[in-house]
Amino acid sequence: MKYTADTWFLIKLITGDEKAIKIKDEVIEGKSRLVIPVIVIVELVREMVRKGNPNTVNSLIRSLLVSSKITIANLDQTIAMEAGKMGITFNIPLVDSTILATAIIFEHTSILTNDEHYKLAEKRDRIKRVFW
């Protein structure tokens, strides 16, 4: 399975959610692949700094640089253009449109999120939300 992670999924993992851990294990075993849009990393780092864990940020970023099964999707002009179009087409916020565009461009169209902003895109078969 090819997943795109929204911040929702990373927080589910942090809480020790069983289903999230199952998906994490699939990624580690190479049965699934995970794309994390860089804007999700921004939101995660903001929370880490907000909660007084700025030192953990460095080890987090370093681990992603050496991971072969998790891809950090940087915001390039292709994703930027798609995000702009998606934002207007589906009337969704900036961050959500960036995540949506990333999922489409990377063809990892199962987005790990419960965010209802993606509902219309899901209805039009652009992506599928995976949540529980």
Next chain:
Amino acid sequence: MKIEEKYVRIGERGQIVIPKKMRDESKMRPGEMVKIVNEPNQIVIRKEQKISGEELFFGTLAKLKGKITMKDWDRIHKEREER
């Protein structure tokens, strides 16, 4: 760890010497294996990982348990709508 840059000369058979300070900071010992990766416009030397990057990443996330909760997700979700 501070990110540093240094120029080194390439030997006849393609050998280079990694500066001692960099070897010490990255804990590279004689006899250990490193991975050389041919990327666009660069060759990268990576220390052999005993634990995978993804295990490290998920392990780091797990350390945040109790500090970041689903209530934070609710707030993040609301903040997105304000932008």
